[in-house]
Amino acid sequence: MNNNLLIVISGPSGAGKGTVIEALLKQIPELTFSVSATTRPPRPSEKEGSDYFFISKDQFEAWIEQQKFLEYAVVHGHYYGTLRHFVLEKLAEKKEIILDVDVQGGARIKQEFPDAVFIFLVSSTFHELKTRLINRRTENEAAIQERIEDAKEELRQMGKYDYIVVNEVLEETIKDMLAIIRAEKCRTTRKLREVQCALSAC
Amino acid sequence: MNNNLLIVISGPSGAGKGTVIEALLKQIPELTFSVSATTRPPRPSEKEGSDYFFISKDQFEAWIEQQKFLEYAVVHGHYYGTLRHFVLEKLAEKKEIILDVDVQGGARIKQEFPDAVFIFLVSSTFHELKTRLINRRTENEAAIQERIEDAKEELRQMGKYDYIVVNEVLEETIKDMLAIIRAEKCRTTRKLREVQCALSAC
Numbered sequence: 503m504n505n506n507l508l509i510v511i512s513g514p515s516g517a518g519k520g521t522v523i524e525a526l527l528k529q530i531p532e533l534t535f536s537v538s539a540t541t542r543p544p545r546p547s548e549k550e551g552s553d554y555f556f557i558s559k560d561q562f563e564a565w566i567e568q569q570k571f572l573e574y575a576v577v578h579g580h581y582y583g584t585l586r587h588f589v590l591e592k593l594a595e596k597k598e599i600i601l602d603v604d605v606q607g608g609a610r611i612k613q614e615f616p617d618a619v620f621i622f623l624v625s626s627t628f629h630e631l632k633t634r635l636i637n638r639r640t641e642n643e644a645a646i647q648e649r650i651e652d653a654k655e656e657l658r659q660m661g662k663y664d665y666i667v668v669n670e671v672l673e674e675t676i677k678d679m680l681a682i683i684r685a686e687k688c689r690t691t692r693k694l695r696e697v698q699c700a701l702s703a704c
Numbered sequence: 705m706n707n708n709l710l711i712v713i714s715g716p717s718g719a720g721k722g723t724v725i726e727a728l729l730k731q732i733p734e735l736t737f738s739v740s741a742t743t744r745p746p747r748p749s750e751k752e753g754s755d756y757f758f759i760s761k762d763q764f765e766a767w768i769e770q771q772k773f774l775e776y777a778v779v780h781g782h783y784y785g786t787l788r789h790f791v792l793e794k795l796a797e798k799k800e801i802i803l804d805v806d807v808q809g810g811a812r813i814k815q816e817f818p819d820a821v822f823i824f825l826v827s828s829t830f831h832e833l834k835t836r837l838i839n840r841r842t843e844n845e846a847a848i849q850e851r852i853e854d855a856k857e858e859l860r861q862m863g864k865y866d867y868i869v870v871n872e873v874l875e876e877t878i879k880d881m882l883a884i885i886r887a888e889k890c891r892t893t894r895k896l897r898e899v900q901c902a903l904s905a906c
Contacts, residue, residue, distance in 0.1 A: 621890075622892070657896060660892060660895075660896065661892060661896060663892050664891070664892060665887065665890040665891060665892060665895075666890060666892050666895040666896070667890050668895075677886065678886065678887070678890050680883070681882070681883040681884075681886035681887045681890075682883075682886075682887040682890060684879065684880060684883035684884075684887075685867065685880070685883045685884040685886075685887035685888070686887070688823075688867040688868060688869050688880050688883075688884060689866070689867060690824070690862060690863060690865050690866060690867060690868050693862075693867075693868040693870075694859060694862065694863060694868070
């Protein structure tokens with residue numbers, strides 16, 4: 503019986519995921535950040551095991567073979583991956599865990615954890631998207647078509663997530679995130695699991 | 705484009721629905737209570753149009769014929785019904801609306817408003833249910849079976865709702881309700897509707 507949340511957060515760069523996650527970690531003591539492994543060299547401010555697990559390319563590729571990653575990606579020539587055992591251990595410790603992954607990573611995590619909470623964070627993009635679409639009649643046909651196609655792709659990606667949070671005022675964004683986390687604990691599927699466990703004596 | 709919420713709250717009598725709804729109405733200015741029609745005579749404290757619309761049995765039955773009710777029920781020999789035009793008017797005025805109906809009523813409302821937010825409020829019942837099930841081995845076989853059947857029926861009812869809120873400490877219950885309302889406004893289906901409207905120029 504495991505009713506603590508696995509929270510997946512995705513969104514375009516510049517949406518402010520880092521800042522939002524940092525604020526959440528401060529406000530929710532039982533929330534843990536999923537520390538990824540990477541082959542990128544550490545920046546001066548970054549700490550091993552707290553920001554990332556810094557490993558070699560050979561090591562990373564061996565771990566891919568050994569299926570140690572829930573998901574991984576290559577960004578600017580470096581590997582980044584979510585460690586399966588890290589996530590499972592935190593869940594076993596009854597901790598909530600928050601993951602910062604791209605949309606492909608999110609899709610893979612959904613396969614293994616269909617009950618996870620998927621949040622797509624956007625900044626002004628979301629409103630720009632609307633404005634772009636609303637204003638499309640003032641542009642030439644090719645530009646319009648390109649914008650519509652871009653917008654549709656963005657919508658397709660967002661559509662796979664449970665929630666879309668528009669990060670304009672950080673304080674409001676944090677309130678949205680906290681509300682989502684609190685509300686998700688009242689979700690019927692989660693609440694009933696406790697009772698159904700008792701029913702089937704699990 | 706109508707993104708304000710229709711909130712349906714159900715639960716056994718004694719769960720505290722009235723108190724919870726009253727507290728919510730105070731805290732959320734844009735929230736309106738769906739005033740039902742009834743054939744029950746008014747109590748001294750009750751006001752026409754604010755607690756109920758008090759109407760005759762003939763009137764109620766005529767309105768049933770005219771499909772003026774989203775749902776109706778008979779309780780202790782009196783009719784109670786949710787007025788379709790009342791709900792639609794409030795939604796058109798961009799108000800959030802909260803309905804207090806039984807589970808049969810909830811099911812009917814779900815048919816017309818699949819996007820509504822369905823909350824099941826329970827008091828200690830929920831924990832008693834667990835305790836009952838957990839302790840079932842200490843009882844005789846017939847009693848055990850009866851309790852399991854009762855519990856299964858309760859679970860079936862609750863299972864149709866989006867959220868289960870356990871009302872033990874009113875203040876926490878209100879926080880749960882406010883979180884659900886805030887989180888639901890971030891639901892992808894609702895957020896995307898705004899953009900998709902722009903996309904299809906609706």
